[in-house]
Amino acid sequence: LDVSMDMWSYFHTCLVSIWLHRFYIYSAVALGISLWIVIQFTTTRTKRKQSCGSPSSPEGTSDKLGNGCGPRQAQRIHVAGVKIFYGSQTGTAKRFAKALAEAVFSLNLPVEIINMEDYDPEDGLVEETSSRNICVFLVATYTEGQPPESAVWFCKWLEEAANDFRVGKSFLQGLRYAVFGLGNSAYVDHYNTVARRMDRWLWMLSASRIMARAEGDCNVAQSKHGSIEADFEAWKDKFLTRLQALCRGEKKPCRGKCKKGKCKTSGKQSKESSDREHGMSEQDNTEAEELFETSSEEEAGDTDSVIDVEDLGNVMGHMKKAKVLLLEGVWHGIAVWHSAQFIPAGLGAPWGSEIVPAHGYKLIGSHSGVKLCRWTKSMLRGRGGCYKHTFYGIESHRCMEATPSLACANKCVFCWRHHTNPVGTEWRWRMDQPEQILQEALEKHQNMIRQFKGVSGVKAARLEEALAVKHCALSLVGEPIMYPHINQLVRLLHQQGISTFLVTNAQFPEEIRRLEPVTQLYVSVDASTKESLKRIDRPLFKDFWQRFLDSLKALAEK
Numbered sequence: 001l002d003v004s005m006d007m008w009s010y011f012h013t014c015l016v017s018i019w020l021h022r023f024y025i026y027s028a029v030a031l032g033i034s035l036w037i038v039i040q041f042t043t044t045r046t047k048r049k050q051s052c053g054s055p056s057s058p059e060g061t062s063d064k065l066g067n068g069c070g071p072r073q074a075q076r077i078h079v080a081g082v083k084i085f086y087g088s089q090t091g092t093a094k095r096f097a098k099a100l101a102e103a104v105f106s107l108n109l110p111v112e113i114i115n116m117e118d119y120d121p122e123d124g125l126v127e128e129t130s131s132r133n134i135c136v137f138l139v140a141t142y143t144e145g146q147p148p149e150s151a152v153w154f155c156k157w158l159e160e161a162a163n164d165f166r167v168g169k170s171f172l173q174g175l176r177y178a179v180f181g182l183g184n185s186a187y188v189d190h191y192n193t194v195a196r197r198m199d200r201w202l203w204m205l206s207a208s209r210i211m212a213r214a215e216g217d218c219n220v221a222q223s224k225h226g227s228i229e230a231d232f233e234a235w236k237d238k239f240l241t242r243l244q245a246l247c248r249g250e251k252k253p254c255r256g257k258c259k260k261g262k263c264k265t266s267g268k269q270s271k272e273s274s275d276r277e278h279g280m281s282e283q284d285n286t287e288a289e290e291l292f293e294t295s296s297e298e299e300a301g302d303t304d305s306v307i308d309v310e311d312l313g314n315v316m317g318h319m320k321k322a323k324v325l326l327l328e329g330v331w332h333g334i335a336v337w338h339s340a341q342f343i344p345a346g347l348g349a350p351w352g353s354e355i356v357p358a359h360g361y362k363l364i365g366s367h368s369g370v371k372l373c374r375w376t377k378s379m380l381r382g383r384g385g386c387y388k389h390t391f392y393g394i395e396s397h398r399c400m401e402a403t404p405s406l407a408c409a410n411k412c413v414f415c416w417r418h419h420t421n422p423v424g425t426e427w428r429w430r431m432d433q434p435e436q437i438l439q440e441a442l443e444k445h446q447n448m449i450r451q452f453k454g455v456s457g458v459k460a461a462r463l464e465e466a467l468a469v470k471h472c473a474l475s476l477v478g479e480p481i482m483y484p485h486i487n488q489l490v491r492l493l494h495q496q497g498i499s500t501f502l503v504t505n506a507q508f509p510e511e512i513r514r515l516e517p518v519t520q521l522y523v524s525v526d527a528s529t530k531e532s533l534k535r536i537d538r539p540l541f542k543d544f545w546q547r548f549l550d551s552l553k554a555l556a557e558k
């Protein structure tokens with residue numbers, strides 16, 4: 001008992017002593033922590049100084065280029081690498097691509113040279129929106145302003161993406177690029193057309209120029225630097241300077257043209273000197289002045305994009321990646337034909353049917369149209385189809401997109417050409433027979449398919465299959481149900497083993513009731529209240545709301 005008592009009193013004494021001296025203990029711990037922090041701070045600084053201190057070491061240069069001083073992975077990467085795309089026929093652009101690649105490589109940056117012929121822009125370019133790469137396009141122009149053969153598909157894809165209203169205008173937002181064109185100013189009307197167009201299409205898709213487009217001129221009498229080689233060298237130097245600035249994370253220089261007076265950057269750059277260095281014509285200067293180092297998206301100042309219902313299949317696949325999904329209405333129509341094309345009842349023959357309207361639509365007779373859907377093209381190339389493929393297994397490459405009525409009873413705000421397409425509440429035009437419409441639609445559709453023969457990436461087997469149409473989307477533009485012989489047309493399609501997908505604008509309830517069975521019937525619901533429907537669809541019918549409700553009832557009764 002005595003022993004345990006002694007132990008207890010000993011511990012008690014210790015605890016009391018600790019308690020009495022607790023402030024000394026706290027102070028000692030605090031001092032220790034402070035010392036540890038100071039030591040850590042000093043050693044980190046010394047390490048940083050050492051890693052930045054030897055500019056001659058390749059590692060040091062690399063860090064400086066990529067991220068400023070400091071360990072690469074700990075810093076923000078401003079430029080991951082450079083991809084140099086070239087479109088060449090006689091090899092000059094390819095040679096320039098190699099020279100540029102060597103220069104970029106000497107800056108310790110990863111670099112890749114890509115022949116446009118071997119590249120799939122559909123998948124590849126979208127990846128560049130988040131890759132932190134800089135994409136350089138060196139492209140030549142040939143006869144009549146056409147691209148070299150090796151760049152035909154690349155240009156075709158880019159043009160279509162830029163002009164297809166269903167492709168979001170921010171499709172390439174985040175892609176940073178520079179364009180150098182190869183041409184000869186002796187071809188006055190088509191001088192460097194391809195580079196100019198390419199630059200424009202990229203810009204339309206919200207890609208960002210890192211510097212103004214430059215144009216090399218083979219015409220030594222006109223070339224700014226005396227030859228196309230010298231033009232390229234001058235541009236290359238400028239490009240490398242800009243590249244290094246980007247690597248350091250520097251922002252673009254301000255030219256005093258920021259929107260709404262909000263200057264996002266600092267510094268100034270002489271436009272004249274920049275233009276001189278790029279060897280640009282008066283006309284180009286104007287364009288570069290407006291578009292230099294911007295994207296269309298930045299200029300528009302909004303990032304919303306509209307997703308078409310046709311894209312639902314694709315959207316489902318990319319749901320996790322999607323940043324902004326604005327599903328606006330069920331279906332977005334696009335009117336493409338001028339009212340003059342519509343022949344009032346009782347008048348003469350329709351206008352020439354070989355006229356190709358804007359945006360790739362082919363006119364059939366005097367009031368119908370057909371177009372190759374982008375999903376048809378996508379599946380031709382062995383890629384995915386539209387939502388009908390995702391949901392129902394419909395093969396998009398065997399689907400024809402057409403309408404028997406380019407006219408409509410609405411003037412929807414989202415319709416591209418509502419001011420030019422014919423509108424009316426009833427059919428009052430000369431009428432083409434359904435047999436003629438179907439025959440011409442199939443012929444023109446097949447002709448458009450045949451144009452893809454030999455195009456890079458297109459699968460021969462799919463192209464063969466595509467010539468035999470299996471499905472018809474009666475949803476191109478206008479209001480297909482307005483066509484008085486719509487039932488006959490649908491019957492003809494079914495007789496040929498072609499399934500039908502019809503989209504109507506919810507203004508013709510009686511016609512919906514009279515409609516014989518189609519494979520799938522869609523009614524567009526563009527708004528949920530009378531007021532908003534009036535504002536969005538701008539219907540011609542005075543009783544548009546009742547018609548809208550009746551259309552939904554008619555759909556329910558089907």
Ligand SMILES: Cc1cc2nc3c(=O)[nH]c(=O)nc-3n(C[C@H](O)[C@H](O)[C@H](O)COP(=O)(O)O)c2cc1C
Pocket residue numbers: 087088089090091092093094140141142143144145146148182183184185187190191192193218228
């Ligand atoms: C048959 C032919 C047609 C050409 N047409 C044009 C033209 O329309 N516009 C233009 O700017 N340059 C034109 N050029 C010039 C080329 O674009 C120029 O020579 C360029 O450097 C060729 O680049 P490449 O060697 O990479 O193919 C043409 C050249 C040739 C041989």
